[in-house]
Amino acid sequence: MTVLVVAEHDHRHLADVTRRTVSAALALGDAVDVLVAGQDCQAVGEAAAALEGVSRVLLCDDPTYAHQLAEPLAELVISLASDYSAVLAAATTQGKDFMPRVAARLDVAQVSDITGIEGPTTFERPIYAGNVMARVICEDPIRVITVRPTAFDPVGEGGSASIETVPAAQDPGLSRFVEESLTESERPELGAARVVVSGGRGVGSAEGFQLLESLADELNAAIGASRAAVDAGFVPNDYQVGQTGKVVAPELYIAVGISGAIQHWAGMKDSKVVVAINRDEEAPMVQMADYALVGDLFEVLPALRDGLRALKS
Amino acid sequence: MKVLVPVKRVVDYTVRVRPRSDGSGVDIANLKMSMNPFDEIAMEEAVRLREAGVATEVVAVSIGPAAAQDTLRTALAFGADRALLLETEESLAPVVISRALAAVVGEESPDLVLMGKQAIDDDCNQTAQMLAARVGWGQGTFACRLEMGDGEVIVTREVDGGTRTVALGLPAVVSTDLRLNEPRYLKLPNIMKAKKKPLDRRPLDSLGVDTRSGIRMVSVAEPPARKPGVRVADVGELLDKLKNEAQVI
Ligand SMILES: Cc1cc2nc3c(=O)[nH]c(=O)nc-3n(C[C@H](O)[C@H](O)[C@H](O)COP(=O)(O)OP(=O)(O)OC[C@H]3O[C@@H](n4cnc5c(N)ncnc54)[C@H](O)[C@@H]3O)c2cc1C
Numbered sequence: 408m409t410v411l412v413v414a415e416h417d418h419r420h421l422a423d424v425t426r427r428t429v430s431a432a433l434a435l436g437d438a439v440d441v442l443v444a445g446q447d448c449q450a451v452g453e454a455a456a457a458l459e460g461v462s463r464v465l466l467c468d469d470p471t472y473a474h475q476l477a478e479p480l481a482e483l484v485i486s487l488a489s490d491y492s493a494v495l496a497a498a499t500t501q502g503k504d505f506m507p508r509v510a511a512r513l514d515v516a517q518v519s520d521i522t523g524i525e526g527p528t529t530f531e532r533p534i535y536a537g538n539v540m541a542r543v544i545c546e547d548p549i550r551v552i553t554v555r556p557t558a559f560d561p562v563g564e565g566g567s568a569s570i571e572t573v574p575a576a577q578d579p580g581l582s583r584f585v586e587e588s589l590t591e592s593e594r595p596e597l598g599a600a601r602v603v604v605s606g607g608r609g610v611g612s613a614e615g616f617q618l619l620e621s622l623a624d625e626l627n628a629a630i631g632a633s634r635a636a637v638d639a640g641f642v643p644n645d646y647q648v649g650q651t652g653k654v655v656a657p658e659l660y661i662a663v664g665i666s667g668a669i670q671h672w673a674g675m676k677d678s679k680v681v682v683a684i685n686r687d688e689e690a691p692m693v694q695m696a697d698y699a700l701v702g703d704l705f706e707v708l709p710a711l712r713d714g715l716r717a718l719k720s
Numbered sequence: 721m722k723v724l725v726p727v728k729r730v731v732d733y734t735v736r737v738r739p740r741s742d743g744s745g746v747d748i749a750n751l752k753m754s755m756n757p758f759d760e761i762a763m764e765e766a767v768r769l770r771e772a773g774v775a776t777e778v779v780a781v782s783i784g785p786a787a788a789q790d791t792l793r794t795a796l797a798f799g800a801d802r803a804l805l806l807e808t809e810e811s812l813a814p815v816v817i818s819r820a821l822a823a824v825v826g827e828e829s830p831d832l833v834l835m836g837k838q839a840i841d842d843d844c845n846q847t848a849q850m851l852a853a854r855v856g857w858g859q860g861t862f863a864c865r866l867e868m869g870d871g872e873v874i875v876t877r878e879v880d881g882g883t884r885t886v887a888l889g890l891p892a893v894v895s896t897d898l899r900l901n902e903p904r905y906l907k908l909p910n911i912m913k914a915k916k917k918p919l920d921r922r923p924l925d926s927l928g929v930d931t932r933s934g935i936r937m938v939s940v941a942e943p944p945a946r947k948p949g950v951r952v953a954d955v956g957e958l959l960d961k962l963k964n965e966a967q968v969i
Contacts, residue, residue, distance in 0.1 A: 477861070500879040508853035512853050516815040518935065534746075535746065539940050545935045598880075626969065634898060645882050651758075651897075659969070676943070681949070682958065698950060698961055700952050707955060711958070714955050715959070715969070718969070
């Protein structure tokens with residue numbers, strides 16, 4: 408059976424989440440095609456063709472896909488879907504946006520945010536904020552699936568798939584791009600970073616997050632946050648980790664001034680090592696972390712930063 | 721302008737749910753139930769549009785058991801004008817719910833459907849997009865800002881890299897994220913008033929939609945347990961553990 412993966416990209420670079428989605432696709436089928444739809448996105452097509460295990464890249468280079476709007480993108484995927492037994496995309500805000508449209512138009516179920524594949528029709532996925540793992544069977548003729556990127560390792564390179572161009576589908580003209588505001592950061596991407604330093608309400612202010620920044624500098628870490636910290640405006644929305652924000656699974660997750668509500672835990676519980684820095688020893692994060700340091704974050708963070716510097720020299 | 725707000729009755733977000741020991745499912749029989757938090761945000765936004773004179777009617781709809789009447793009473797207390805319950809004891813997948821909602825949209829002809837981006841029980845994040853696709857409308861998912869324009873709605877969406885704004889011709893479907901608004905605290909007079917507002921109950925069958933789907937949950941399990949952690953005394957000990965024991969720095 409052949410599986411179609413819809414690539415995620417910024418028209419120049421292929422996203423890491425797509426390498427992980429391809430690895431899920433390889434566990435599911437014996438041939439994997441990758442669709443790259445964008446504008447001036449030839450380089451992305453080439454990057455996808457170089458992925459291990461990919462048979463064919465379908466390249467649709469057309470202004471219709473300049474902003475990756477859900478309606479036209481879904482239309483294109485629907486036009487190609489009948490050749491495949493499964494269509495996969497990463498469970499990112501983009502995959503979550505257009506994939507259910509694809510499923511609905513094919514009148515099939517979608518299996519959201521899978522974390523495991525037990526067979527061609529059997530999947531594992533978290534429900535209730537990850538407090539329960541469900542085994543689901545989907546026997547629809549075409550399986551439409553979004554993949555939790557952190558649950559699958561990225562595929563390597565060394566492939567040499569063919570690149571074929573496919574025509575754009577009719578743009579249904581239902582929505583229009585107005586503007587975007589993307590957070591600029593020199594740091595590793597939150598979803599892919601080896602170390603994440605996350606702050607919560609306890610950090611107190613945007614200035615307080617400077618302390619996390621200087622710790623993150625020492626660790627080459629990404630910065631994350633709880634919902635409370637984002638709601639309070641300390642950091643932008645795309646920093647939110649949790650059930651309804653980003654899911655991360657770094658080697659090291661340092662939770663600073665975060666109480667550890669289930670909705671937050673849902674987004675980082677698969678981290679290899681969790682450190683809690685909190686002044687409340689009763690906080691769930693302190694109870695659940697691998698290493699908990701009870702104390703005032705405003706004293707702990709500078710000391711931790713200095714200690715890391717000392718270790719390096 | 722008429723706004724339709726689909727709402728779901730779910731286990732309250734403060735309750736920690738556990739699988740049954742035989743793995744056959746999740747026992748929710750005696751747990752505290754509430755309106756899905758994202759649906760409250762959708763409800764709040766709809767009522768604000770009504771109060772601003774932009775919307776002329778707000779209709780809440782739920783597909784679920786008889787007890788979902790409580791959820792709809794909550795919607796009416798928020799300020800919905802009337803409510804519709806399509807009764808079923810079955811737990812249905814979003815693909816089926818979207819079929820039913822498309823039928824409701826056919827009956828009600830709303831100009832805007834406002835709904836939560838995800839239900840916090842199955843965490844699917846599908847229904848709004850599926851409904852939009854079925855009825856052939858544009859969608860603005862994960863909205864943190866909504867503005868009515870001339871025959872269109874302008875939606876700012878929370879996306880992985882920041883925010884993105886799209887304009888949708890009406891009618892359209894918008895799904896709400898956490899930061900769209902802060903739902904009001906329901907006051908007693910409004911709760912009392914809600915009891916008198918019209919709540920129509922019909923069997924889901926009355927819509928004539930196919931309730932079958934290709935997906936089913938076969939078993940559930942606890943997530944893998946983490947090994948118990950330790951308390952460290954100070955920064956020095958923490959660094960030592962991270963370097964020598966966990967070997968992550
Ligand atoms: C539908 C829904 C979805 C949600 N989704 C998410 C989500 O995706 N992600 C998410 O994070 N939350 C989410 N939440 C919110 C979640 O329930 C919690 O409210 C939130 O995570 C709390 O954030 P916090 O831990 O930063 O704040 P608090 O719970 O207020 O905790 C602050 C912590 O800081 C500590 N502290 C304060 N000062 C100091 C100091 N000087 N030094 C050390 N420690 C200090 C305190 O002891 C406390 O433990 C969601 C909620 C709902 C209802």
